[in-house]
Amino acid sequence: MTASASPRFDLLHEPWIPVIDLNDEPGEVGLAELLLRAHELRRIAGFTPPMTAALYRLVLAFAHRAYGPPDNHEWETLWKADRFPPEPLQSYVAGWPGRFDLFDPQRPFLQCPALAAHTKSSAVKLVAFRATGNNATLFDHTTARERPLLSPAEAACWLVTVQAYDTGGTKTPYQSVKSSEKAPGNMFGCVVVEGSTLKETLLLNMPVYEPEAELPAMTTPGDHPAWEDEDPPDPKPVERTPRGWTDVLTWPSRRVLLFTRPSGEGTAVDGVVITPGTRLRGELRHLELMAAFQRPPAPRNSKKPRLFFAVRLKQRRGVWRHSRELLLAGDPDRERPRTLDELSERMDDLHLAEDAEFTLRVIGQQLAERREGAIEWWAEEEVPAPVALLRARDSRIGRLIGFAVTLADNVGSALSEMETAYWKGFQSENTKAKFTGDLDLAYWPHLNEPFTRFLRDLSAALISAGPETPAIHRWGVSVRHVAERAAEHWLNASPRQARALSVAGKTYGAFIGRLKHLVETFEAETAHYAI
Incomplete structure (x- = not known):
């Protein structure tokens, strides 16, 4: 002063x-x-x-x-x-x-x-x-x-x-x-x-x-x-x-x-x-009441206590991947924000329509690991919160959302491995692979809207007591289409000559085969839980 x-x-x-x-x-x-x-x-x-x-x-x-x-x-x-x-x-x-x-x-x-x-x-x-x-x-x-x-x-x-x-x-x-x-x-x-x-x-x-x-x-x-x-x-x-x-x-x-x-x-x-x-x-x-928490699966034969970690935003990968932690109750390994627990108990008092929906605005900041006191990025993302999902006590719903997120993660890993395989096949073993992050940008942001639709479809199925299979199928189709576009963009983005073009074509073909297998596995696994 x-x-x-x-x-x-x-x-x-x-x-x-x-x-x-x-x-x-x-x-x-x-x-x-x-x-x-x-x-x-x-x-x-x-x-x-x-x-x-x-x-x-x-x-x-x-x-x-x-x-x-x-x-x-x-x-x-x-x-x-x-x-x-x-x-x-x-x-x-x-x-x-x-x-x-x-x-x-x-x-x-x-x-x-x-x-x-x-x-x-x-x-x-x-x-x-x-x-x-x-x-x-x-x-x-x-x-x-x-x-x-x-x-x-x-x-x-x-x-x-x-x-x-x-x-x-x-x-x-x-x-x-x-x-x-x-x-x-x-x-x-x-x-x-x-x-x-x-x-x-x-x-x-x-x-x-x-x-x-x-x-x-x-x-x-x-x-x-x-x-x-x-x-x-x-x-x-x-x-x-x-x-x-x-x-x-x-x-x-x-x-x-x-x-x-x-x-x-x-x-x-x-x-x-x-x-x-x-x-x-x-x-x-x-x-903290305004945070969600999760703990990793227990390793086999391990008696060590598993610690809970707060859900945080990740660059490029949407916070929708944590929808189970954010929305659902009743999972011993996941805890949604406690404000939502109390809110779910008040649903009857709110006199809401069955298809009512709130929005979860999730805000986070990431600090740089190698520069003390430096901010790397911050973000603000939205996740739909259908009332039907907030009130759900059916463990099947959590499993279906979990399978949907796992499919996205597995396909994202397959895209990264496609790029890794290309560099290993095209360059000498002593040359490090060059990752630009373009594949992540071509893939993850484009899943936000399909996943929002998936959550709303699940909510509608809960309200009507109808089948969840159509929602599951649409999500699988969306992931496949987004991944195919990302892979095609990677294949065609840079001019390649001779051997490089051949190696890129082979790794792209291998990815398409793996993508088909991952989507089929997803639909087979969810068939055991979906109505």
């Missing part, structure tokens, strides 16, 4: 959260307006996918503290109401004066005022896609040597994102500790269940919240979000177990302080200090 000025930016009422309204028009709203107008808005839409997830999580914590809901009856009352009632929100906000001011001298929002004596860095360090340190020019050619100015609204969005998605590695130390773990958002694909309005979306992601009753699970009576802490955060990094769900949603993984200066438009953020913050203690599976 500057010593000569005390700027203000009230996050409750100043516009700063980017949203899309029901007419698909973009805009910005404050925290209070977002809740009071949630029935008029479509969704939160950050500048980047991680920002979208981070803002959703912040808003959910805020909504929980204002509305609970403390039990299923109250949840149903909120769901049936046209809009969020203003009285609980007004009552909550009145109890925390000054806690939502971005630049408050004593309690700046989600910040650590004890860092004021530190030398500030460029505000560019807040912005994930700008080039700073090891994140060199991955998304952008701005460097930390430049001194960009951020508006208070922009700085607030990036502040929330840093707390949820900052990279690990070496940070500016408060005293001596430089090392920091990656922020929790990097550890899983964040699953947001979307309804037709932002009001519906928020409620669909709000389990019963009653800290005194220790709900949701792992929540204690002392649970509260970061802005309700009695004192500003200690600048020294610590490690602790979360108090509960809103604590997790607003986890203070970094100590941050924004610095301002006057600008032509009022106040601008021109600097920041970011130091290591609070390390998360505990198993993510027992803490």
